[in-house]
Amino acid sequence: MTAEKTLAQWLVTTRFEDLPPQAVEQMKLLVKTIIGTTVAGATAEGCAEVIDQVRDWSGKPEATILIHGGHKVPAHNAVLANSIMARALDICDGMAPGIHIGTSVVPVALAMAETTGGCSGEEFITALALGCELTARISAIAEYDGFDPTGTGTVFGATAVAGRLLGLDATQMHHALALAFNRAAGSFQSNIDGSLAVRFIQGFVSQNGVSCAQLAKRGITGPDNYITGLYGYYHLFCKDKRDDATLVDDLGSRWNMYQMGFKSAPSCGCTIAPTDLILQLVRQHPVDASNVEQIDITVGPPIYNLTGHDFVVGDNPTVNAQFNIQYCVANGLLRKAAKLEHFDPAQVTDPAVLALTKRIKVHCDNSRITETTLVITTRDGQVYRAETSGPSGFPPFPLSEEQHRERFEDNMGYGGKPLPAESVDALxxxxxxxxxxxxVRSLVPLLVAN
Structure with a gap:
């Protein structure tokens, strides 16, 4: 059986009973996390506009636009809006090399539960786990080289979730994924330039996942050899390096999705290790920003290329800050924390922060991947140094239960459309x-603000 058909067969035959307890618990944590990020991001820049557009498109009332009043629209448009909200503040899940899964698969699963007349919690969790694992595997074989891993990888996971909850058979699932291959797109230039396209790519992924699954259910076909063919995924996104073992071996017994992390700060995962280090040093030493001569951060090429550029405020200051090491380190030194409100435009453009970013230099060491070093040199000759092998929140440095609780509470208390306290408790x-x-449709009414 080909790799493509092996994946499709696994996606439609795996049962809840086949999932290990760790996978089940991880999916429950993922759902809780994305509920929080969706509430926090509900009024972020671009969200009201996309919701207005989705309402203008109108159509069959299949699935709910979350938070904003409970209006129902076609499922593929509901997930566009819901995933943009979930991703907007970048305080979600993540996985190397920069792929975001939960902010698509959870909104897609909720929308498909509504569209299909409901599903059990067991089937909901199973669909999520399968979508996450497929995404983790297809991302693990890729060499993206500037392609956004979310746009080119998570689209398969979103399609798998939608297809599973639509009840696709193996042939239909195969073609749904093959259609999704033709929708794989997105560039990290969106991140570097600080554009709203970053969060919109997440929405496109979800929208495409639902559409591809629905089209495949109606008999629309995609290329059989969408991974292994001459111009398939291996060629376009893996530089012709074939790795069937990583992709399809040990399905159901080896879970790549356990490498998923949950962010400790509301910014790109590439900025979190530098943020960790500056916060560590200001806790350990009486560092006054006015006495800092220079801060030097050394990172590997993937981190440097995405977030190591000089900080410049553009059209979307929040996104500029989310994807910039200089800003995140300056913020950590001055404010002794990395909170959601620190990425509001007014705080991003604070003259004190902007001035400090000019004294922060980011260097690239080609021998590194996630290893990060930060050195503070003060004007009176003191030198403070810290280093880490990777960011907090990601294996092998997971957040504690208390940190997850605090992060959820921060998210639920942020933004302009909080949920009633009784809804939060019920959720x-x-x-x-x-x-x-x-x-699981019982969750949806609780996800609508007053």
Whole structure:
């Protein structure tokens, strides 16, 4: 059986009972996390505009636009809006080399549950786990070289989730993924230039996932050899390096998605290790920003290329800050934290922060990947140094239960459309025992603000 058909067969035959307990718990944590990020991002820049557009498009009332009043629209447009909100503040899940999965698969799963007349918590979790694992595997074989891993990798996971909850058979699932291959797109230039396209790519991924699954259910076909063919995924996104072992071996027993992390700061994963180090040093030493001569940060090429450029405020200051080491380190030194509000435009453009970024230099060491070193040199001759092998929140440095709780509470308290306290309590109760929920549609009314 080909790699493509092996994946399709696995996606439609795996049962909840086949999932290890760790996978189940990870999916419940992912759902809770994305609920929080969606509430936090509901009024972020670009979200009201896309919601207005989706409402203008109108159409069959299949799935709910979350948070904003409960209006129903076609599923592929609902997930466009919901995923943009979930990703907007970049305080979501992530995985090397910069792929975001939960902010698509969770909104897609909720929308498909509504569209199909409901599904059990067990089936919901199973679909999420399969979509996450497929994405993790297809991303692990890639050499993106500037392609956005979310746009070119998560689209397969979103399609798998939609297809699973639509009840596709193996042939239909195969063609849904093959159609998704033809929708794989996105560039990290969006991140470097600080554009809203970063969060919109997440929405496009979800929209394409639903559309591809729906089209395949109606018999629309895609290329059989979308991974292994002459112009397939291996050629376009892996530089012709074939790795069937990583892609399809040990399906169901080896779970690449365990490498998923949950961010400790509301910024690109590439900025989190430098943020960790500056916060570590200001806790350990009485560092006054006015006494800093220079801060030097050394990172590997993937991190440098995406977030090591000089900080410049553009049309979308929040996005500029989210994807810039200089800003994140200056913010950490001055404010002794990395909070959601620190990425609001007014705080990003604070003259004190902007001045400090000019004394921060980012260097590239080609021998590194995630290893990061930060050195503070003061005007009175003191030198403070810290280093780490990787960012907090990601393996092998996961967040604690307390840190997850604090992050969820921060997210739920941020933004302009908070949920009623009783809704939050009910959501937490349902998610804690999600596998026992008869119909996950019961979550949706709780995800609408007053």
């Amino acid at each position: 937490l109760t349902l998610v804690a025992e999600l596998e026992k929920v008869d119909d």
